[in-house]
Amino acid sequence: MAAVTLSLVQPPCSMCFAGRRLRSVIVIQAQRGNWSKMRFSNLFFSSKVWKITYRSKHSFPDNLLEQVEKCANARLETQSKLISKVAALMEYDDDDVFDQKSDKQVKEELESACKRFPAISLGYSRPVELYSRNRFSEEANRSILKTPNENSFLPTPMPVGWLDPDSLSGTLSSFSPEPLMNVREEISDGSSFTVQTATPEVETTPEEEDSASAQLFLSCTIGSMPGLSKRQSYQLDTCGFHTMRKLLHHFPRTYVDLQNAHLDIEDGQYLIFVGKIVSSKAVRASSSFSFLEVIVSCEVTGRDQTQENLSCSADDKVGKTFYLHLKRFFRGARFTWQPFLNSIQEKHRPGDFVCVSGKVKALRAENHFEMKEYNIDVLRDEDESSLSAQVRPYPIYPAKGGLSPKFLSDVISRALRILPTNMDPLPKEITTIFGLPSLHDAYIGIHEPKNLDEADLARKRLIFDEFFYLQLSRLYQMLQGLGTKLEKDVLLEKFKNPVLNSVYIEDWSTLSKSLVKALPYSLTPSQLSAASEIIWDLKRPIPMNRLLQGDVGCGKTVVAFLACMEVVASGYQAAFMAPTELLAIQHYEQLRDLLEKMEGVSSKPTIGLLTGSTPTKQSRMIRQDLQSGAISIIIGTHSLIAEKIEYSALRIAIVDEQQRFGVIQRGKFNSKLYGASVISKTGSSDSDDTTKADLNMAPHVLAMSATPIPRSLALALYGDISLTQITDMPVGRIPVETHIFEGNETGFKEVYSMMLKDLESGGRVYLVYPVIEQSEQLPQLRAASADLEVISQKFPNYSCGLLHGRMKSDDKEEALRKFRSGETQILLSTQVIEIGVDVPDASMMVVMNAERFGIAQLHQLRGRVGRGTRKSKCLLIGSTANSLKRLNMLGKSSDGFYLANIDLLLRGPGDLLGKKQSGHLPEFPVARLEMDGNMLQEAHIAALKVLGDSHDLEKFPALRAELSMRQPLCLLGD
Numbered sequence: 001m002a003a004v005t006l007s008l009v010q011p012p013c014s015m016c017f018a019g020r021r022l023r024s025v026i027v028i029q030a031q032r033g034n035w036s037k038m039r040f041s042n043l044f045f046s047s048k049v050w051k052i053t054y055r056s057k058h059s060f061p062d063n064l065l066e067q068v069e070k071c072a073n074a075r076l077e078t079q080s081k082l083i084s085k086v087a088a089l090m091e092y093d094d095d096d097v098f099d100q101k102s103d104k105q106v107k108e109e110l111e112s113a114c115k116r117f118p119a120i121s122l123g124y125s126r127p128v129e130l131y132s133r134n135r136f137s138e139e140a141n142r143s144i145l146k147t148p149n150e151n152s153f154l155p156t157p158m159p160v161g162w163l164d165p166d167s168l169s170g171t172l173s174s175f176s177p178e179p180l181m182n183v184r185e186e187i188s189d190g191s192s193f194t195v196q197t198a199t200p201e202v203e204t205t206p207e208e209e210d211s212a213s214a215q216l217f218l219s220c221t222i223g224s225m226p227g228l229s230k231r232q233s234y235q236l237d238t239c240g241f242h243t244m245r246k247l248l249h250h251f252p253r254t255y256v257d258l259q260n261a262h263l264d265i266e267d268g269q270y271l272i273f274v275g276k277i278v279s280s281k282a283v284r285a286s287s288s289f290s291f292l293e294v295i296v297s298c299e300v301t302g303r304d305q306t307q308e309n310l311s312c313s314a315d316d317k318v319g320k321t322f323y324l325h326l327k328r329f330f331r332g333a334r335f336t337w338q339p340f341l342n343s344i345q346e347k348h349r350p351g352d353f354v355c356v357s358g359k360v361k362a363l364r365a366e367n368h369f370e371m372k373e374y375n376i377d378v379l380r381d382e383d384e385s386s387l388s389a390q391v392r393p394y395p396i397y398p399a400k401g402g403l404s405p406k407f408l409s410d411v412i413s414r415a416l417r418i419l420p421t422n423m424d425p426l427p428k429e430i431t432t433i434f435g436l437p438s439l440h441d442a443y444i445g446i447h448e449p450k451n452l453d454e455a456d457l458a459r460k461r462l463i464f465d466e467f468f469y470l471q472l473s474r475l476y477q478m479l480q481g482l483g484t485k486l487e488k489d490v491l492l493e494k495f496k497n498p499v500l501n502s503v504y505i506e507d508w509s510t511l512s513k514s515l516v517k518a519l520p521y522s523l524t525p526s527q528l529s530a531a532s533e534i535i536w537d538l539k540r541p542i543p544m545n546r547l548l549q550g551d552v553g554c555g556k557t558v559v560a561f562l563a564c565m566e567v568v569a570s571g572y573q574a575a576f577m578a579p580t581e582l583l584a585i586q587h588y589e590q591l592r593d594l595l596e597k598m599e600g601v602s603s604k605p606t607i608g609l610l611t612g613s614t615p616t617k618q619s620r621m622i623r624q625d626l627q628s629g630a631i632s633i634i635i636g637t638h639s640l641i642a643e644k645i646e647y648s649a650l651r652i653a654i655v656d657e658q659q660r661f662g663v664i665q666r667g668k669f670n671s672k673l674y675g676a677s678v679i680s681k682t683g684s685s686d687s688d689d690t691t692k693a694d695l696n697m698a699p700h701v702l703a704m705s706a707t708p709i710p711r712s713l714a715l716a717l718y719g720d721i722s723l724t725q726i727t728d729m730p731v732g733r734i735p736v737e738t739h740i741f742e743g744n745e746t747g748f749k750e751v752y753s754m755m756l757k758d759l760e761s762g763g764r765v766y767l768v769y770p771v772i773e774q775s776e777q778l779p780q781l782r783a784a785s786a787d788l789e790v791i792s793q794k795f796p797n798y799s800c801g802l803l804h805g806r807m808k809s810d811d812k813e814e815a816l817r818k819f820r821s822g823e824t825q826i827l828l829s830t831q832v833i834e835i836g837v838d839v840p841d842a843s844m845m846v847v848m849n850a851e852r853f854g855i856a857q858l859h860q861l862r863g864r865v866g867r868g869t870r871k872s873k874c875l876l877i878g879s880t881a882n883s884l885k886r887l888n889m890l891g892k893s894s895d896g897f898y899l900a901n902i903d904l905l906l907r908g909p910g911d912l913l914g915k916k917q918s919g920h921l922p923e924f925p926v927a928r929l930e931m932d933g934n935m936l937q938e939a940h941i942a943a944l945k946v947l948g949d950s951h952d953l954e955k956f957p958a959l960r961a962e963l964s965m966r967q968p969l970c971l972l973g974d
């Protein structure tokens with residue numbers, strides 16, 4: 001907006017202060033262009049001002065001042081009346097304009113008034129900037145001015161800058177109106193002032209638009225939007241709508257399916273009517289309250305449902321006339337000014353054809369309905385009515401920070417009118433490939449869709465953007481970390497064709513090969529290719545960030561062991577972090593056994609176990625060995641990332657059951673940089689091409705997920721992570737049978753009988769409970785401790801063990817050991833056994849109150865059985881008949897990925913990932929990961945394409961600018 005020059009004329013000495021201030025206020029208001037608005041209402045001189053304004057706008061301020069001069073010499077009573085009225089109209093307090101104080105007081109008051117109204121400056125004033133401008137807004141305005149006003153959904157702006165009641169009403173009534181667009185005009189004394197005019201409609205082609213400024217449009221401050229008063233801008237700004245982007249990203253909560261009006265209208269329906277304006281009346285109800293009522297009569301035809309004859313002949317059609325009372329209310333003295341009322345009244349001319357949509361409320365009179373929230377389009381002629389009456393979705397906005405949905409929807413509509421068409425930072429090629437609308441069309445489509453398909457497509461584009469910039473930023477950051485163009489190309493290629501990057505088993509290190517030989521089974525094809533992919537990564541200097549996933553019991557651990565062997569063979573160290581002590585011990589024992597069986601290796605890797613329960617003296621020794629390099633593979637819990645642990649050359653960190661750790665915990669390995677002093681403990685001749693450049697780098701990170709994370713989630717969580725999936729199960733595995741029972745007498749009877757049968761045939765049974773102790777608050781939940789006695793009595797010939805999180809570490813280990821060895825045949829446990837526990841002889845899993853667990857969690861529990869050669873069963877007991885439906889899904893599928901997707905859909909990412917991880921999920925205002933995951937993949941491909949074309953985005957400056965404006969997202973490990 002243009003700056004306004006303000007000159008305060010020195011008042012004549014004879015003039016009383018009230019006169020001086022009144023005069024100042026008038027001058028200011030005049031120069032701001034407000035005289036032409038409702039601020040001067042039905043005062044005795046408002047009509048004069050009005051006339052003067054029209055007669056000779058150039059002499060307007062002088063004439064006004066003359067009035068004030070006269071007023072200054074008038075009787076005090078007259079003066080006082082005049083000043084109060086002027087003050088009320090101009091939104092100033094009486095005291096601002098009128099007081100009778102000493103000169104000193106006057107001076108003080110004046111100074112404070114100047115502070116309140118920064119537009120006022122004393123003496124011979126210098127120009128005052130009333131509106132702050134920034135480069136963006138200037139540029140944007142330039143493009144805004146050029147943008148064709150192409151949408152006719154909203155009423156066109158009113159002439160000469162009247163506040164448009166249809167677009168900014170109700171809540172706006174308390175706002176002071178401000179110029180829509182400032183145009184400088186000359187006044188008689190040669191100084192300039194600004195008046196308000198409507199947004200000019202300049203037709204230009206998109207090519208003519210300044211594309212750079214158009215792309216900056218979204219970053220413009222809300223204050224740069226034409227047509228908003230300062231107060232409105234302030235309110236929007238304080239409610240979080242700082243920029244045009246923020247405003248346009250206030251999306252409709254939902255769309256109401258607007259129906260064409262029919263003969264039977266019910267209260268509260270959202271309907272669309274086409275009719276003729278019968279009357280338009282703006283009424284001043286009190287000194288500070290007014291309203292506008294537009295009555296539209298609509299002829300609606302249809303078949304009378306009450307008629308018995310339901311044949312479809314045209315003659316059966318009946319017509320009804322409905323009267324819609326469209327109402328808008330205005331609060332504030334300035335809205336009661338007659339010219340204002342006239343103006344809003346005249347905006348709706350009787351006889352005009354209009355299309356009205358909104359929510360109807362029945363009035364007492366028959367066929368009369370009220371609409372307080374509505375949209376009204378004036379149609380050019382009756383013929384257009386059929387076109388415009390097409391059903392369209394009616395957006396429903398959420399309120400925000402005290403701003404009403406109606407106000408927000410009006411402001412958004414205004415913003416859409418000035419949206420530059422060429423504002424899209426995405427290259428055209430990308431939008432074409434993925435069949436996306438332009439950004440301009442997407443904003444229009446989401447806020448004012450013609451139909452739900454258009455809204456859907458718009459939503460698709462906005463979701464794509466959310467995912468795309470996430471992927472782009474993560475890949476871009478990765479590329480920035482690399483030196484040469486070749487390295488960057490290789491990395492991008494790796495993301496494009498991950499399967500191509502693998503190392504044949506012949507090229508594995510001798511250590512890895514001998515581990516494979518030591519295994520009591522052969523690796524499945526999936527395990528082999530997963531290991532090959534990982535080993536390919538390990539041979540590169542760039543730190544790997546890979547997620548290894550596979551269904552429960554598919555054999556991920558051995559793949560991770562192979563990765564450890566590979567780095568140890570090159571003279572580095574490996575760390576293997578498990579979420580529980582039980583699991584760490586299990587892995588340690590498994591690896592120790594395998595190493596013992598390894599043959600043909602002169603020097604076997606040294607391994608260590610470090611957990612929270614490791615005695616202090618022992619843990620100190622382990623720390624020293626890690627620092628000196630005497631230990632090559634360390635297995636443990638969180639202790640591995642403790643501050644005081646120093647590695648001599650940590651090259652790979654394996655995070656098992658990674659969902660149990662937060663992103664930060666996993667990332668802590670990144671601070672354990674490996675240094676220049678490379679050690680060699682194995683004496684192996686194998687070596688990867690270590691160069692000076694790969695020293696002092698963060699270790700490779702291999703995360704393993706027991707709960708298969710849908711790819712969409714993984715991409716959203718990590719963006720840059722490589723995924724490796726083990727898709728097949730070891731041969732000979734017999735699928736676990738799943739049975740669902742209701743937890744009533746019959747159900748339990750059957751469960752106990754199945755248990756007995758299994759125990760009699762030599763099986764071992766897990767009984768899983770949702771809680772340890774019975775609780776008064778949740779008496780329906782079966783508790784592990786409480787049930788120990790019950791189960792022992794039920795199965796007197798078998799011994800029972802108990803395992804839960806509150807037990808001491810040694811006791812837990814002992815309970816598991818006894819179960820594994822067969823000393824106990826029944827293990828009552830909580831979900832501590834959910835992850836990783838590997839007892840191949842366990843053949844039955846019974847889950848009490850199974851509805852308390854998520855689907856993915858139940859799948860994990862089920863995975864504790866069927867790990868050996870025995871046929872296994874999983875019995876899920878739901879508390880109520882209702883809960884069985886969800887549980888039945890487990891009965892239907894044993895595919896962990898499928899079930900994880902269902903869980904994602906049913907419970908959302910937060911529950912699936914757990915608190916620790918989901919806290920690091922970026923926020924997606926539009927996208928729902930559970931539904932829109934596929935698009936993440938598309939966005940990933942698009943980001944790779946763009947970066948492939950230009951590594952540093954130099955070819956796409958708009959994209960680069962957009963990326964820098966979006967919030968930077970953290971990488972795994974930040």
Ligand SMILES: Nc1ncnc2c1ncn2[C@@H]1O[C@H](COP(=O)(O)OP(=O)(O)OP(=O)(O)O)[C@@H](O)[C@H]1O
Pocket residue numbers: 521522523524527550551552553554555556557558705706730731835836837838840863867
């Ligand atoms: N190729 C294979 N053939 C036969 N058995 C295998 C094979 N790979 C692994 N196993 C065995 O399968 C069992 C499960 O393996 P592992 O513990 O690695 O599974 P996992 O993928 O980590 O599952 P979970 O997520 O449940 O821990 C182990 O007893 C392991 O020895």
